[in-house]
Amino acid sequence: MVLADLVHAGNLRMANTDTAGKRGLKSSLLREPLVHFLIGGLALFALYGLVGQPDEAQSRKIVIDKDTIATLAAQYEATWQRPPTQEQLSALVNDHVREEVLYREGLSLGLDRDDAVVKRRLSQKVEVLSEEYGGSKVPDDRDLQAYLEKHADTYRQPGTYTFEQVLLVPERHPDVEAALATARRQLAAGERPDGLGDAGLLPARVYDASQTVVIRDFGKNFAAALDKAGRQGWIGPVRSNLGLHLVRLTEHKAGGLPPLAQVKGLVAEDMEEHRRKAAAESYFKQARQNYSIEIDKSALKVPG
Amino acid sequence: MAWTARIVTASLSISLAACSANEKETVADDSAPTNFSEAESKVSTNPLKNAYFGELHLHTAYSLDAYIFGTKLNTPFEAYKFAKGQTIDMPAGGTKTIIAPLDFTAITDHGEALGEYELCTSEQSPKYDSEICKGIRAGDQKPFGEIFAGVSKVPAQRYTPICDEDGKICRDYAGKPWQNIQKAADQNYEPGKFTSFVAYEFSANAPEGKGGMMHRNVIFRSNRVPQTIFSAFEGTGEQLHVWLDKNCTGDCKVLAIPHNPNFYWGRLFWGKNSDGTEWTKDQVERRARLEPLVEIMQVKGNSECQTGIGTTDESCNFETVFKKCAPGENAGCSNENAFVRNGLKKGLLEYDKWGVNPFKYGFVGGTDNHNGTPSDTTESDFKGHYAKNDFDPAVRLGLKANPTAEQMGLSGAEDPTRFYNPGAITGVWAEANTRPAIWDALARRETFATSGTRTKVRMFGGFAIPAGADKQADWVKIGYKDGVPQGGTLTRPGKDAPRFILYAQRDPNSAPLHRLQIIKGWADASGKTHEMTYDVACSDGMAPGADGKCPDNGAGVDLATCKQTGGKGSAMLSATWQDPKFDPKQKAFYYLRVLENPVCRWSMYDSINNKLPYPKDLPKTIRERAWSSPIWYMPET
Numbered sequence: 001m002v003l004a005d006l007v008h009a010g011n012l013r014m015a016n017t018d019t020a021g022k023r024g025l026k027s028s029l030l031r032e033p034l035v036h037f038l039i040g041g042l043a044l045f046a047l048y049g050l051v052g053q054p055d056e057a058q059s060r061k062i063v064i065d066k067d068t069i070a071t072l073a074a075q076y077e078a079t080w081q082r083p084p085t086q087e088q089l090s091a092l093v094n095d096h097v098r099e100e101v102l103y104r105e106g107l108s109l110g111l112d113r114d115d116a117v118v119k120r121r122l123s124q125k126v127e128v129l130s131e132e133y134g135g136s137k138v139p140d141d142r143d144l145q146a147y148l149e150k151h152a153d154t155y156r157q158p159g160t161y162t163f164e165q166v167l168l169v170p171e172r173h174p175d176v177e178a179a180l181a182t183a184r185r186q187l188a189a190g191e192r193p194d195g196l197g198d199a200g201l202l203p204a205r206v207y208d209a210s211q212t213v214v215i216r217d218f219g220k221n222f223a224a225a226l227d228k229a230g231r232q233g234w235i236g237p238v239r240s241n242l243g244l245h246l247v248r249l250t251e252h253k254a255g256g257l258p259p260l261a262q263v264k265g266l267v268a269e270d271m272e273e274h275r276r277k278a279a280a281e282s283y284f285k286q287a288r289q290n291y292s293i294e295i296d297k298s299a300l301k302v303p304g
Numbered sequence: 305m306a307w308t309a310r311i312v313t314a315s316l317s318i319s320l321a322a323c324s325a326n327e328k329e330t331v332a333d334d335s336a337p338t339n340f341s342e343a344e345s346k347v348s349t350n351p352l353k354n355a356y357f358g359e360l361h362l363h364t365a366y367s368l369d370a371y372i373f374g375t376k377l378n379t380p381f382e383a384y385k386f387a388k389g390q391t392i393d394m395p396a397g398g399t400k401t402i403i404a405p406l407d408f409t410a411i412t413d414h415g416e417a418l419g420e421y422e423l424c425t426s427e428q429s430p431k432y433d434s435e436i437c438k439g440i441r442a443g444d445q446k447p448f449g450e451i452f453a454g455v456s457k458v459p460a461q462r463y464t465p466i467c468d469e470d471g472k473i474c475r476d477y478a479g480k481p482w483q484n485i486q487k488a489a490d491q492n493y494e495p496g497k498f499t500s501f502v503a504y505e506f507s508a509n510a511p512e513g514k515g516g517m518m519h520r521n522v523i524f525r526s527n528r529v530p531q532t533i534f535s536a537f538e539g540t541g542e543q544l545h546v547w548l549d550k551n552c553t554g555d556c557k558v559l560a561i562p563h564n565p566n567f568y569w570g571r572l573f574w575g576k577n578s579d580g581t582e583w584t585k586d587q588v589e590r591r592a593r594l595e596p597l598v599e600i601m602q603v604k605g606n607s608e609c610q611t612g613i614g615t616t617d618e619s620c621n622f623e624t625v626f627k628k629c630a631p632g633e634n635a636g637c638s639n640e641n642a643f644v645r646n647g648l649k650k651g652l653l654e655y656d657k658w659g660v661n662p663f664k665y666g667f668v669g670g671t672d673n674h675n676g677t678p679s680d681t682t683e684s685d686f687k688g689h690y691a692k693n694d695f696d697p698a699v700r701l702g703l704k705a706n707p708t709a710e711q712m713g714l715s716g717a718e719d720p721t722r723f724y725n726p727g728a729i730t731g732v733w734a735e736a737n738t739r740p741a742i743w744d745a746l747a748r749r750e751t752f753a754t755s756g757t758r759t760k761v762r763m764f765g766g767f768a769i770p771a772g773a774d775k776q777a778d779w780v781k782i783g784y785k786d787g788v789p790q791g792g793t794l795t796r797p798g799k800d801a802p803r804f805i806l807y808a809q810r811d812p813n814s815a816p817l818h819r820l821q822i823i824k825g826w827a828d829a830s831g832k833t834h835e836m837t838y839d840v841a842c843s844d845g846m847a848p849g850a851d852g853k854c855p856d857n858g859a860g861v862d863l864a865t866c867k868q869t870g871g872k873g874s875a876m877l878s879a880t881w882q883d884p885k886f887d888p889k890q891k892a893f894y895y896l897r898v899l900e901n902p903v904c905r906w907s908m909y910d911s912i913n914n915k916l917p918y919p920k921d922l923p924k925t926i927r928e929r930a931w932s933s934p935i936w937y938m939p940e941t
Contacts, residue, residue, distance in 0.1 A: 079428055081479050169876055171845045195777035200876050201355065201760045201809040207348075212389060216404035216758065219812035241812040242875040 062100050064093055072096060130283035131276035139271055145260050147271045152257055155267070158210040159255035161226055165204065165218075166197035169243040176244065180237055183246055187234050193248075202242065208253070218242070337527035338490050340739070347496035349735040352780045353750070355760045356737055358408030358499070359387065359678035360730050361521055361563055361602060361670025366481050367505075368417035370395075370674035371425070372440055372448045373708075374691035378676025380411045380488035387678045388498055394687060395675055396695035402680060403813055404758065408732075408742050409678045410501035411485065412521045415535035416455055418481045418504075419474035420466050429477065436465045443692075445711055456509035456516075458579065460536045471537060482533055490527055495738045502529050506544050506560070508536035508578065512635035516569040518562075518578045520544065521599070521670070525557035525743040541578045545590040559747055561668060563599035565607040566625060570634040570641035572598075573650055573663060588658045596791075597746060598665035600644050600753045600931060601728035602672040603689045608897075608931065609645040610638050617823075617837045619899060620645075622926065623755070625723045648934060649825045649833035652891040655938065656831075666749025666791045666933030667895075669728025669756075679729050681756030682813075683926075684866070686726045686906035694721050697914040701907055701922075722922055726906055729754045731930075733762065733789065749791025754930040757814040763790045763896045764805045765935040767798025774805050774878040790896070791933040795940045801886030802937065806840060807878045808898035814928055815901040816873025818843050819854040822881055826892035840881045843874040843901075859901035861925050866904035866912065873901040888939060895934040899927045 072092045076084045084092060112118045139147070148155055166183050173179040183196050194204045202217075214223040222240040229235055229249040237244035260267065363370045365379045375395040378386075386392045389405035423429045424437035431437050436447050447463070454461040467474035482504070489500040503523045510516025518541055522533075530551040534544050544560065552558045565572045576582060600608050605625035609615050613628055629637035640646050644665065651663030673680060673689040680689075688694035690706075698704040702722035709719040731752040734745035745751060752761045762780075766787020773782050783805050788794060794802060810817050820841040827833050842854035849855055857871030877898065886892075902925040911918045918924070 075428060079426075079480075080476055169874075171874065197777075198876075199775060199777050199779050199878070201762060201807055203350075203354065212405055215812075217812070241810065241816070 059104070062097060062104075064097065068096070069093065127280050127284075130280045130287075133279040133283035136275060136279075139268065141260060141264075144264060144267050144271065147274075148257060148260055148263070148267050151270070154270070155257060155263055157255050157258050158212065160208040160210050160253045161214060161249060162207050162209075162251040162253075163205075163226060163229075164193045164248045164250065165202065165206070166193045166246040167200055167202055167243050168237070168245075169198045169200070172198055180244065180246070184234065187246065187248075193246075197246070198243070200242075218245075222247075337486065340490075340493060340495055340526075343495040344738045344740060347736045347738055349741070351735060352784070353733040353735055353745075354737075355762075356407035356499075356732050356734055356742060357679070357758055358406050358410075358730055358732075358742070359670060360410045360412070360501075360503075360523065360561065360668050361505070361599060361672045362409070362411050362676070362678045363413055363505075363672070363674040364411060364676040366413040366418060366421055366485065367674060368414065368421045368424075368440070368451065369448055370413075370676070370691060371421060372443055372445060373674060373693045374443060375674055375676055380413070380485055380676075381491070383411055383676040383678055384409065384488060384492035384500060386676065386680070388492070392677070394677070394695075395691040396688070398687070400677060400680065400685070400687065402677070403682050406498075406679050407737050408499035408501070410503035410521065410523050411488070411678070412503045412505040412523075413481070413485065414507045415478070415504045415522075415533045416460075416507050416537060417451055418533070418535075419476065419478035420451060420463065422477040422480050423466055423474065426477075426480070430473075431466055434465070445708055449711075452509065453513075455507060455536050456511060456513050458511050459539075460508065462537050474537075475532070478533060478535075479531075486527055486529065493739065495736075497737060499737055499739050499742050501525075501739065501743070502527055504533055506534065506536060506541065508541055510569045510571055510635065511579075512569050514569075514636040515567065516571075516635055517564070517567045518571055519564075520560040520562050520595075522548070522558060522560050523743070523746070524552070526555060526739055528555040529558075530556065542587050542591070545587075545594050548594060549590065557743070557747075558594070559596060559743075560594050561597045561599055562595060563670065563672065564602050564604050565598065565644060565647065566605045566638060566642045568642065569636075570639045573641040573643075573647035575650065575654060583658075583662075585658060588654070588662045589660055591662045592660045592664060596664070596666055596749050597668050597751065597933075598644055598647070599670050599728075600667045601669045601755055603724050603727040604672060605724065606728075606755070607642065607644050609643045613638055613643065614640045614646040614649075615835060617835075619821075619837070619897075619927070619929075622929070623723075623725045625720055645823065645825065645835065648893050649827070649835060652825070652827040652833060652893070653831060655891065661936075661938075664936065666746075666751050667753040667931050668730040668746070668751055669753030670730065671727030673727055679727070679756075681726045681729055683726060683756070683903060683906040683928075684909050686909070689724065689727065697910045697916060700910055701916055702919050703916060722907060722919055726756055728756055729758065731758075731760060749933040750789050751791060752930055752932045754811075755926075755928045757900070757928045757930070758811040759814065759817070759898060759900065759928070759930040760807075760809045761896055761898055761930045761932045762805075762807045763894075763932040763935065764788065765792070765794060765802050765894060767794065767796075767800065767802050769803040769805060769880065771803065771882070772880055773803070774807065774880045779805055779807075788935060790935060793936045793938055795938055797888035797937075797939060801883045803880055803882045804894060804896075804935070805878075805880050806896050807876070808896070808930065809876045810874070810900070815859075815868055815903050816843065816875060817877050818857060818859065818873055818899050818901050818927065820877040820879060821897045821899070822894055823897060824883065824892060824894050826887075826890045828890060836885075837897075838881070841877040841879040843877065844872055857901070861902050861904055863904070863908065863924055864912075866909060868901060868903065871901065890937075891939065892937045893934040894937075896932040897929060899929050902927050 073084055073089060076092060168176055168179050170176045186196055211223055214226060219240045222238055225238040234246050234248045236246040238247050364383050365371050365375050378395060382392050386402055387406040387409040389402060391399050391401040394400050423431040424440045440447050451463040454463050462471035462474055486502050489502045492500045501523050506520045506522055508518045510518055520541055534547040548558050562572050571578050606623040609620035610624045611618055611620045626638040629639040647663045651661045655661040675691055688700055693706045693708055694700050699706045700721055702716045702719060704716045705714050705719045706721055732742055732745040733750045734741040764783030764787040768786035773779050776782060806820055808817055808820050819839050822838050822840050825835040839848045839854045842848060843857045846855050859871035859873055860869045862869050905923055905926045907922050908924050
């Protein structure tokens, strides 16, 4: 693939930036209208320079066409939340012409060469463009499902517990064993847990709580006991920092991979990010082969 | 050559220097706000209410001061990740994970410098390449100082090198971060699981300077919010109320929360407008309606009370920052108007003047941290609250001045950072974890605050509440049937004095409880106010002694390891308490406070972990605590 194709693909992607990923330097860079503009202009310049087109720096013609004006107006509107007035639009064009003239003067003076900032900027641009290396297709559900399964660790959701509990605070009972026995008997007789044991601030029934939430509200020991509990009815006492609990697990939804429909947006975003990184890396590897690189190994050593 | 060099500097730095780091997340669009009402209606509700914990005061990279001090990557988007339990990068290095995920969060970036932030960090901005903006991006503190000095002027003045003479460009550029704040909130709202509020901080400074702040957090009930915000550059706190009444109408509902009264230099509770002008009836009415809550504690100190300033309660000496003011002084020190308890007492008297109580405050707690880490309040892993400014433990301990204090010529000993703390947390009793349910709980003051732990407290008060109600399994039902919850008001006296059901449950991740207290404040017929602190339940099965106080339970801390030693403490404390000195003619308020067994203060962990000497003027241990919002008795006349 030649750079010209990349530029073409990159321009296609510019049109799609709204659906592009929302994370990372590249994507935030891509949402900047200035970058769109610069990539449209500067990168093309870089391309022409590389493939031997007439040097833009030599050209003495500056064309401000419909598209350029529309871009300037859109940029203004994005910033100020309103379209420019006639006067403002003219001023924008004048500024643009001024910038273009000085820019080309700078190029003809060779001020772009050996400038660290220009170098970094151009290398970033090529990197952005190279993210389309190998082409991109919009992934379908089967692609997304495959990605979801391959990166299961990222998307696995924690298990949840639904349970009932009765709390007995030992210091409130001269004989806590007897109190536990009474509560067990009442539960066995089919009484609801709500009115049993010691009054407090804990709910008698907890629905669909993740392990993190169980740990937060009942402590680690309780969470571990709950995790081991089967569906054999009331168990315990389980000790927590709050006291002794009789516990009945009514539902344990195993954690696991959520259905694609539930996390589709996230997976699509991650997959796109992943694809871009891989494409850029692959492009870099190939491009690097075109250079012979010499590093003075003796100077590379860190003293001491 | 010189000419070429100048040209190089002048032209090529234009717009090319910016992309060296992923400095911010820029996501804004103009789509209509998502309608969550269907998702909210599907969430199951508990009419007896659940406790939810959250943050109502947090700064991210969008606050220009936080940005300058190094919080560049932690935008609201990252802050919500932290709130939900994900590990995020800390601004000055390392990573952090919250001890337990939060139920709700409001991110409150400074409204004042949102435009300045955008102008200096957005490449398209016409100010991006100015020397000031370059300095801000490089962490230069001078422009920060000048921008915030402008807030202390009367009237507040924008910083002209960025905002031009008319300030318009700064107002206009605030639009984009304001949209991103809304977008981050909506992206992270999961009705039933996690609630985010669209919010910002109104940050007017006190004219005395010295760091005085007359700030308010503005919290919206939904994503129907005004298109712009009203900052201190647009007017005073009282004008903010007028603006909110005018610009937040229809589906838009809002409340404002004054925070850390200890830094108001007395101007929150002095009975006048913040600029010193006399109140009008309209102003008092608006204030009472829009401000049902006050932030009782945060990083920069506890504002409940301070021993010797209107109270003799010895437990008030907890995380206070300032010494008592000399007579006639009010700035950089604590005076009687600096504390919530005194304000509540004063409010009873103001009611007589206005027919409405302007200080009818329920309690919330927040951090006000500038790291983008909501409710990052654990003592044992505190790494500072202000990015690079206090990331160095020697700075936190006052052995070295922080970079800002240093620039101001202060020494480590003069820098108050070591008197700060990791911050407080807000708790609410609400039917469900949704925006409307939690916001409504805030609005009716059914709230509590903790000094940073997840201790739960609950209180009901009423004339029909039976003795021993706290031992009944259905005490919550009794509370709602025969009384009012915390934040409520009793108006008609019964045959006997009112009873209060008081409950506290420990945080499994902190220390057990030591004692449960009720604090009563009242006004007598001569217009004098009084207060009394009662111990109403003690740990380990003990009862208050002849002096009315809970005995020491023997709990302590091993200062070499910070392990808790001695007494057991209690997991839960409760009581049904009847006011022994009730007078049906006297207006009064009652609130609950629970104290934990002692634990190491954050500074002790810092000293041990980093082998640094311990400053003599810092306590080694603290008793974490929680406060319920008050219940008022306001007899109908």
